[in-house]
Amino acid sequence: MNHLLNIVRKELKELMTIGSFVSVLIMMFVFMGAGSMMGDQGESITSPSDIGFINGDGGLWADRTEEFLISIYVDTYGISEEEARGFVKVMDIPLDDGAAIVEGMRSLGLDAAIAVGPGYSSNLDNGIRAVISEYYIFTNPGLLGSAGSSITSLMIGEISDRISQALVSEIADPDLTPFLLSPIKGTDAHTYIDGELHSGVRPLDISMGVMNQTLMVPVVIMMVIMMIGSIVISSMGNEKENKTLETLLTMPVGRTVIVTGKILSAAIMGLVYGIMYMVGMMFYSKGMTDIGGLGGSSPADLGLALGPVDWLIVGTMVFLAIFCALGLCMILGAFAKNYKAAQTMTVPISVLAIIPMLLNMFASWGSLPTAIQIPLFIIPFTHPMMVMQNLMFGNTAVVLAGMAYLALFAMLTIFITVKVYKSDILLTGIGQTKLAKAFAGKRIR
């Protein structure tokens, strides 16, 4: 037989285990799920949604602006004029009363509204650029959801173009060319957030700002969990391979002490890694913020900054999550017969860390459907990854429930680890059980 073929066949036989395929399949489903979720979010952005229109001017151009808005809905979404009129909700609210605008938007279930104020028509008639204001209610729908605010801005741009075309056909004054090309200043944005109407920001700016501040924690947590997970599981594999574990287990010391000692030392390493990564990520984040336009709005300027108690909660959550990860790793490591087997055991931990991190990048807790929230809640690493956003937007119940769950999960994993350390599995692995024989040992044929 060809020597190369002989070696390849032997290597493939060793590598193609059910376990390795399951790991890859899980990762495939994770990415498929994330892609599908992003697709759903994208679909919700590209489908027509209600928009408010406040006419504070009453002039001809204000009426035409409303008509342009309706025609943009017709052209963009391919719907009838009648359907388009259903999406444009005309609101009769004075523009100097921000609270009334927000209240009016809320009562109509609107996230966005545009408004033209007094002098709008006369400005356009007199060759002066007019202003269309944007109003948003920020509901923390995540980065993808917030992208909807860009569509409103684009619509204002389109309105400006249509007004420009109308003006050009009516006025033929070369001195007014700059005005005719861009008759609307669409930069007057207001966003209602956490009880206050902030000027000069849109939801997407806020989401980007929040993400810049909060993305660091999930990434660091994911990296720390993957790293310490690998260290702990590999160390267990090494201990078994070198039989140092057998010696250790015959020492006159309780199994609880051995488990706690191993977890505590790995947790300290995890914290050290976490701090080091955090420092690096802070520089990265600062660099990103310094690049114009990528920084978004500062959450602190919008009253979303975290206080000392919030940071204490974040720290506690991270510490508990590390404990949970280590508990899981110790349990998985107990089943690893040697160093090589230990390497594949790290996959479930990595998957559990990647899922919430990916979701956290594109969506917020509140924007997720219950069917996703439930499995996400069960994954312990979700809670420290989403805690900053949840604290910023006042989801205290989710934070407290998550903390209680993490504490319970950590205790449970340590309890199970001690049980495993007291059992034969630690030395014999699962290779001796009927279940293991039916599953783990089988190779793909």
Add this chain to the structure above:
Amino acid sequence: MDALTVEDVHKVYGDREAVKGIDFSVRTGEIFGLIGPNGAGKTSTLRMMSTLLRITSGRITVCGHDVATESDEVRKIISYLPEDAGAYKDLTGRAYLKFMAGFFADGAEAEKMVAYGMEMADLGDRIDSKVDTYSKGMMRRLLIARAIMPAPKVAIMDEVTSGLDVINAFEIRKIIRKISEQGVTVIISSHNMFEVDMLCDRVAMINDGRTVLCGTPGELKERFNASNLEEVFVKAVKG
């Protein structure tokens, strides 16, 4: 008083019974050999004696303490040396002995224990080298030193000279005889029946998870009219 008793011990892994009924007892200060072919159940029996594996049925006592119900007490008086055991590779020989001594004593007593361990290991300057630079013989001497430095009442050693050259195996056997003279009960397992013949006061022969014979090498050889234990074993198993 017997240092160790094993009464009708069974061990089942999943649907496989590895130990199907083993009985023997070891007197205080004896060097006792557990012999049999690979897969006979020697390691499982030693692991049950050392509190590492649960006993499926039967009873084992060490110096009167039940292994199943008084495992903490048993661990205080035994030392177990697994087959092909290693030490923590990033530690030096001295640091490894210190780490292990820490489980038995503190302060001056622990220092004394380490000094005794270093003397037994007899590694010279290499005691301060990292363990992963040790040869197999040096590693085994370090591990034996670790096993005997806390002065256990019972030392359990699995295939203690397996894979060692003649000189190293000879040195290890010398150490085992020495600690036995100091009153430590030693139980060794081996599939090398010549070694057991030379070293052990009494032996138990195990085959297919069961005790086949038990006695002094001399008695067994006389009973089966054999010149060595290997011959005894073959005659006992094949009839």
